Amino acid sequence: MRLLYTGLLYLLLPLALLRLYWRGQRDPGHRQRWRERFGWIAPLPEPACLWLHAVSVGETRAALPLIRALRERDPHRTILVTTTTLTGSRQVREALGDQVQHVYAPYDLPGAVRRFLRQAQPQLAIIMETELWPNLLHQCAAAGIPTLIANARLSERSMRGYARFGWLTRPMLHDIALIAAQSEADAERFRALGAPRVAVTGNLKYDLTLPDDLAEQGRQLRRELFGENRPVWIAASTHIGEDEQVLDAFAQLRGFWPDLLLLLVPRHPERFDSVAELCRRRGFSVTRRSEKQPCSVETAVFLGDSMGELLRFYAAADLAFVGGSLIPTGGHNVLEPALLGLPTLFGPHMFNFTEASERLLQAGAAWQVGNAGELAAAVDRLLADPASGRNAGQRGRAVVERHRGALAALLVQINMLEAGNVQNERSGVLQQCRNQSELAGK
Numbered sequence: 001m002r003l004l005y006t007g008l009l010y011l012l013l014p015l016a017l018l019r020l021y022w023r024g025q026r027d028p029g030h031r032q033r034w035r036e037r038f039g040w041i042a043p044l045p046e047p048a049c050l051w052l053h054a055v056s057v058g059e060t061r062a063a064l065p066l067i068r069a070l071r072e073r074d075p076h077r078t079i080l081v082t083t084t085t086l087t088g089s090r091q092v093r094e095a096l097g098d099q100v101q102h103v104y105a106p107y108d109l110p111g112a113v114r115r116f117l118r119q120a121q122p123q124l125a126i127i128m129e130t131e132l133w134p135n136l137l138h139q140c141a142a143a144g145i146p147t148l149i150a151n152a153r154l155s156e157r158s159m160r161g162y163a164r165f166g167w168l169t170r171p172m173l174h175d176i177a178l179i180a181a182q183s184e185a186d187a188e189r190f191r192a193l194g195a196p197r198v199a200v201t202g203n204l205k206y207d208l209t210l211p212d213d214l215a216e217q218g219r220q221l222r223r224e225l226f227g228e229n230r231p232v233w234i235a236a237s238t239h240i241g242e243d244e245q246v247l248d249a250f251a252q253l254r255g256f257w258p259d260l261l262l263l264l265v266p267r268h269p270e271r272f273d274s275v276a277e278l279c280r281r282r283g284f285s286v287t288r289r290s291e292k293q294p295c296s297v298e299t300a301v302f303l304g305d306s307m308g309e310l311l312r313f314y315a316a317a318d319l320a321f322v323g324g325s326l327i328p329t330g331g332h333n334v335l336e337p338a339l340l341g342l343p344t345l346f347g348p349h350m351f352n353f354t355e356a357s358e359r360l361l362q363a364g365a366a367w368q369v370g371n372a373g374e375l376a377a378a379v380d381r382l383l384a385d386p387a388s389g390r391n392a393g394q395r396g397r398a399v400v401e402r403h404r405g406a407l408a409a410l411l412v413q414i415n416m417l418e419a420g421n422v423q424n425e426r427s428g429v430l431q432q433c434r435n436q437s438e439l440a441g442k
Contacts, residue, residue, distance in 0.1 A: 001167045002134055009109060009135075016107070026270050029086045036104040039115030044101055049078040051122035053105055056088040058333060059128040062151055064095055065207045065407050066126075071099060073411075080120055084131075087269060087307065094308040108133040117143055124418055126150050130158065134168055137175040146177035146417050150410055151204040153182045154189040155330070155351040162193055170194040180413055182406075183355050199413060202406030203356065205335045210311065214340075218315025225287075225294045226261055226302065231318050231383055234263040234342075236310060237332040238323035242347075243275050245326050247282050248372035253379055254300070260383070261295065263313055265304035267323060267332070272305035279303070314340045319382050319389055321345040321375065324352075331357065338365060338396030343382050343389040345369055359403070365396030 017034075024031030035041075052067060054060040060083060070079060081096070082105040083089050092102045106112035113136050125140050125147040132149070140147045154162075162169045173179075173195040180201040181187035187198045211217070226232055233253075235246045243266065250262045262284075266275045272288075279286045284300040287293060289309070295302055304313050314320060320337035324330060325347030335356055337344045344366040350357040360366035369375045382389045 002138065002171070005134055005168055006110060009107070013107070013109075023086075023270065027086065029090075033104060037107050037112070038109075039106040039112035039119070041103045041116060041119050044078055044080065044120060046078045049080045049101070049120055049122050050124055050126070051080045051082065051120060052126040052128070053082045053131060054088060054092075054128045055131055056083060056085040057091045059131075060088050060091045060095070061208075061333070062204050063128050065209060066150065066204060066410060067096065067100065069407060069411060070414075080122065090307055106136070108135045110135050110139065113139040117145065124148065124414070126414070129153055132162075132169075132172060134172045137172050141175040147175070148414065148417055149176055149179045151182055151201075151406070152179045152190065153186050153352065154193075155354065156189070157351060159189040159193060166193070177417055178413060180410055185355070201409035201413060202403065203335075204406045204410065205333055205356070206400055206403045207405070207407040208335065208339060208400075210339065214311060214315050217312050218317075221312055221316040226263075226316065227295060230259050230261045230295075231257060232261045232263055232316060233319055233321070233379055233383075234265065234313055234317035234337075235321045236265045236304075236313070236323060236337075237267040238264065238275075239267055239327055239329055240271070242323050242326045243278055245372040245375065246321065246323075247279065247284070249376035249379065250284075250300075251282065252373070252376040253383075256380060257383055261299065262301045263304060263317055264301050265310060265313060269305070269307065272303065276303050276305070311336060311340070314342060317342060318386075319343045319345070319379065321379075323347075325349050326369075326371070326375075334360060334366065335400050338393075339400045341390070341393035341397050343367075343392040344396060345375065345378050347375075359399050360396055363395045363399050365392050365399055 020030050020034060050070060052063060054063045067079060079100045081092050081100045081102050083092060084105055089102060092100065106116040117139060122145055125145055127147060127149050129151050130153060137147055173193060177197065179190050179195050179198045181190060181198055182203040184200050187200050190198050222228055238246060246264065253260055264275065266272060276286050276288060279301045285298045286301045286303055287295045287299045288303045289306045314337050320342045322332050322334050322337065322344060324332045328349045330352030331346055331350035334344055334346055334353055338360055344360060346357060346366065346368060348368060348370050357366065361368060367378050369378050
């Protein structure tokens with residue numbers, strides 16, 4: 001049945017290439033290095049690398065602690081990082097520079113994948129979160145390359161989608177050496193689809209480490225660009241259909257908080273210009289990060305049209321709304337603002353971060369809103385009671401600190417895979433690692 005799937009991919013290939021060309025009209029980077037997407041990659045400094053695949057920015061940032069730990073464990077080993085998107089590629093280069101090799105992942109076509117594997121010769125493939133490609137996984141298994149799905153998550157909606165194509169999903173899952181799931185609920189969904197080897201290791205995003213000077217970077221950004229005395233509300237990782245709701249809420253708030261500055265950071269760079277124009281059409285004066293100018297007294301919206309600065313923007317804000325959640329996208333990483341001690345808001349669609357969002361809500365560290373009116377009311381309450389916001393931020397930071405440990409658990413599984421021994425226990429490795437850490441601390 002994989003032949004039918006592959007045939008459909010070949011039929012869709014012209015559309016994928018047209019999409020690259022169209023996106024390249026705005027950013028030529030989309031059209032560069034296109035040969036890599038067919039498996040033609042430059043020779044690596046050393047063969048027999050460790051290969052890690054992260055689709056885009058979110059997965060790359062989640063993988064950073066793991067990549068750094070793997071480099072620390074074996075500084076001389078070649079680590080190849082692949083991404084699917086241009087923004088993911090730029091995130092790899094900005095965060096890791098020449099510490100790793102980077103190419104684009106091949107399309108899920110048998111020939112492209114075989115060429116890629118012959119050139120890269122990976123000893124182990126680590127695939128972040130939910131990138132399940134039948135031909136890639138099959139070719140890895142045929143070549144004797146174990147695959148680990150790291151930080152794996154599977155929502156109820158995604159599970160139903162995979163279940164509709166069980167004829168393709170079940171053999172694909174059998175090609176995977178190990179699925180390291182974020183939670184027991186994720187693990188159970190994978191098992192329900194027929195995955196034979198699943199362990200629970202926890203969510204790597206709790207293991208985020210912040211630069212020691214990040215707080216000072218935030219204060220400096222605020223002094224130099226925003227003005228120290230203005231309240232700053234960040235709306236991060238917003239999407240089409242969501243910017244409009246954020247601006248509706250902001251318009252309501254300006255009547256009560258005329259000095260309030262909205263720090264608006266769209267998720268996708270190709271939307272920066274259109275979001276700036278949207279703000280102006282709504283009557284808001286906009287200052288763009290790319291202009292490298294401080295806000296004027298008239299500036300209402302500061303547009304974060306840069307890459308790699310989201311943590312700095314969070315550090316410069318008083319409270320955060322995390323996007324992808326007022327529309328059914330599934331939400332984005334709410335743990336970053338929580339670790340920075342920000343009271344955090346998000347919409348009803350958080351199926352990509354179900355466990356993290358529920359933990360923050362239960363701790364009183366976050367609030368869920370359903371529309372622009374509820375968003376405006378929540379921001380208003382937090383601005384009117386700064387002490388309440390600070391307390392919520394402290395609770396959010398405590399939630400993140402309390403659930404660290406996925407990195408250590410994942411490294412245990414990687415060591416076992418490389419040694420040819422896969423652990424497959426329903427209870428997961430995470431609790432074992434925590435127990436060991438507690439004993440070591442006594």
